[in-house]
Amino acid sequence: MSDDILVRVEGLERFYGERAAVGGVTFQVRRGEVLGFLGPNGAGKSTTMQIVAGALAPSAGLVLVDGVDILDEPLRAKAQVGYLPEQPPLYRELTVDEYLGYCARLHRVPRGRVVEVRERVKARCGLTDVGRRLIGNLSKGYQQRVGIAQAVIHSPAVVILDEPTVGLDPIQVREVRALIRELGGEHSVILSTHVLPEVQSVCDRVLIIHQGRLVLDERVDRLALGLAEPALRATLRRPPAAGELLDLPGVLEAEVGEGGRVTLRFREGEDPTQELLTRAVKQDWGLVELAPQRRSLEEVFVQLTCGEDGAHSLPARERAA
Amino acid sequence: MIGAIAARELRGLFLSPLAWAILAAIQLVLGYVFLVQVEVFLQWQGRLAAIEGAPGLTEIVAAPLFRTAAVVLLLVVPLLTMRLLSEERRTRTVVLLLSAPVSMTAIVLGKYLGLMAFLVVVLGLVGLMPLSLLAGGSLDPGLFASGLLGLLLVVASFAAAGLFLSSVTDQPTVAAIATFGFLLLLWILDWAGSGGTETPSALLSYLSLLTHYDSLLRGVFDTRDVAYYLLFTFAFLALTVRRLDADRLQP
Numbered sequence: 010m011s012d013d014i015l016v017r018v019e020g021l022e023r024f025y026g027e028r029a030a031v032g033g034v035t036f037q038v039r040r041g042e043v044l045g046f047l048g049p050n051g052a053g054k055s056t057t058m059q060i061v062a063g064a065l066a067p068s069a070g071l072v073l074v075d076g077v078d079i080l081d082e083p084l085r086a087k088a089q090v091g092y093l094p095e096q097p098p099l100y101r102e103l104t105v106d107e108y109l110g111y112c113a114r115l116h117r118v119p120r121g122r123v124v125e126v127r128e129r130v131k132a133r134c135g136l137t138d139v140g141r142r143l144i145g146n147l148s149k150g151y152q153q154r155v156g157i158a159q160a161v162i163h164s165p166a167v168v169i170l171d172e173p174t175v176g177l178d179p180i181q182v183r184e185v186r187a188l189i190r191e192l193g194g195e196h197s198v199i200l201s202t203h204v205l206p207e208v209q210s211v212c213d214r215v216l217i218i219h220q221g222r223l224v225l226d227e228r229v230d231r232l233a234l235g236l237a238e239p240a241l242r243a244t245l246r247r248p249p250a251a252g253e254l255l256d257l258p259g260v261l262e263a264e265v266g267e268g269g270r271v272t273l274r275f276r277e278g279e280d281p282t283q284e285l286l287t288r289a290v291k292q293d294w295g296l297v298e299l300a301p302q303r304r305s306l307e308e309v310f311v312q313l314t315c316g317e318d319g320a321h322s323l324p325a326r327e328r329a330a
Numbered sequence: 331m332i333g334a335i336a337a338r339e340l341r342g343l344f345l346s347p348l349a350w351a352i353l354a355a356i357q358l359v360l361g362y363v364f365l366v367q368v369e370v371f372l373q374w375q376g377r378l379a380a381i382e383g384a385p386g387l388t389e390i391v392a393a394p395l396f397r398t399a400a401v402v403l404l405l406v407v408p409l410l411t412m413r414l415l416s417e418e419r420r421t422r423t424v425v426l427l428l429s430a431p432v433s434m435t436a437i438v439l440g441k442y443l444g445l446m447a448f449l450v451v452v453l454g455l456v457g458l459m460p461l462s463l464l465a466g467g468s469l470d471p472g473l474f475a476s477g478l479l480g481l482l483l484v485v486a487s488f489a490a491a492g493l494f495l496s497s498v499t500d501q502p503t504v505a506a507i508a509t510f511g512f513l514l515l516l517w518i519l520d521w522a523g524s525g526g527t528e529t530p531s532a533l534l535s536y537l538s539l540l541t542h543y544d545s546l547l548r549g550v551f552d553t554r555d556v557a558y559y560l561l562f563t564f565a566f567l568a569l570t571v572r573r574l575d576a577d578r579l580q581p
Contacts, residue, residue, distance in 0.1 A: 062431045084432070090429065096421075
């Protein structure tokens with residue numbers, strides 16, 4: 010992943026009447042990065058994506074795609090962007106081939122190259138067998154793939170996908186995620202979703218937007234570090250008394266629950282995992298499970314988007330980490 | 331780009347049964363009108379031959395046919411234009427056009443030209459009817475051409491108005507009704523001129539779509555009439571572009 014910035018969004022605002030759907034959002038997308046957009050319904054995700062895709066004009070703020078202002082030179086900027094809206098813009102009465110051919114022409118693919126480009130994108134999105142079928146007769150998963158194919162047919166630098174896995178069955182979800190990861194190799198991808206594990210499995214960076222404002226902008230691997238708590242969770246067949254566990258170096262708190270579930274809190278930087286393992290073996294505690302305790306992304310998400318003070322607590326944690 | 335949009339529009343029309351149903355219905359109705367007029371001509375033929383400068387085959391058959399065709403198309407064009415933009419907005423496919431590197435003008439012109447291509451097919455079929463008389467008689471080519479040109483101009487302005495009203499609403503039926511009402515009003519506007527005071531009626535009859543068509547049907551090619559239709563068409567196309575822009579930009 011190189012460091013040059015492909016999409017620069019600054020102070021983006023959009024009003025619907027009196028209501029601000031997006032109020033001052035600033036972020037950047039680097040080349041080849043997969044950016045996850047999280048937020049509750051009505052947070053302004055779709056509006057932001059529509060604006061970056063050029064389908065909607067911002068009330069205020071700046072959107073630069075590869076250095077081209079989307080308001081000043083919309084045609085040049087839009088040529089760099091592929092967009093799959095929440096509801097894929099499919100013409101049900103066309104066949105997949107006709108539709109993708111039309112999209113290619115709309116995106117200024119030269120007439121002579123349309124067939125070649127179409128076949129390539131079909132192979133990539135797993136649509137080779139359905140080229141001659143009507144879009145209206147395809148299953149939802151295939152329709153979604155046609156939507157993605159439409160967004161990448163002109164090899165744009167930026168691909169924007171608005172909730173691409175909604176309404177798909179688990180197998181289709183995995184396929185679409187694999188496709189998105191693959192896209193991340195050569196395009197920058199902006200992806201919005203409600204599904205939190207999706208962000209962790211697909212994205213390089215996550216933005217959480219709430220009531221039209223960004224409340225989190227962090228790399229997923231850094232976030233994972235920040236999420237680790239100084240605690241261990243273990244299950245022991247024959248747990249010792251809590252006092253014995255407190256003897257372990259660094260342990261502040263030990264709790265032995267039902268079924269041998271043990272929770273240990275320890276001082277940061279003094280991880281007692283090794284010692285616990287050694288003793289468990291020596292004293293035959295019957296260790297069956299051992300895992301570091303983590304806050305899930307879900308907890309972070311709920312904390313950031315529900316509590317009033319939530320917005321401040323996470324950055325504070327990160328400074329400490 | 332305009333070509334691609336127009337081609338898809340035309341294709342979409344022929345993929346739905348609507349276009350075929352419309353073609354069949356128009357052909358049936360106008361075929362009947364045509365036969366009736368031919369019958370009238372055959373009845374009068376003997377007497378007409380005796381009169382100096384009497385109306386010929388073109389005046390008696392082609393002109394009424396074109397006049398009726400305009401009325402039939404007044405009913406039909408709103409059904410064709412209603413889907414153009416409102417359907418795309420309703421099914422959200424319009425986003426595909428808005429996020430593509432295509433200008434608003436290209437979108438509007440593409441849509442419009444796609445529909446016009448279909449209407450030219452309709453007009454071709456209508457024009458073929460009088461032309462079939464060439465097998466056994468003779469037509470006045472000037473009068474025929476001016477009548478067909480008039481019909482084309484009338485239909486072009488119908489389509490432009492319909493396209494604009496289709497861009498205003500998300501509901502195709504509302505667009506159809508609005509277009510129909512608007513066109514019908516413009517069509518009958520000159521009724522006010524037929525009786526009563528002179529001054530206001532001159533304006534109303536000037537605004538009427540029908541008045542300008544009549545002179546072309548009589549074979550009078552007046553640039554003022556042609557300009558009226560062209561201005562009408564361009565005005566509504568420009569309004570459509572502005573309307574789409576307003577959708578995207580801040581109201």
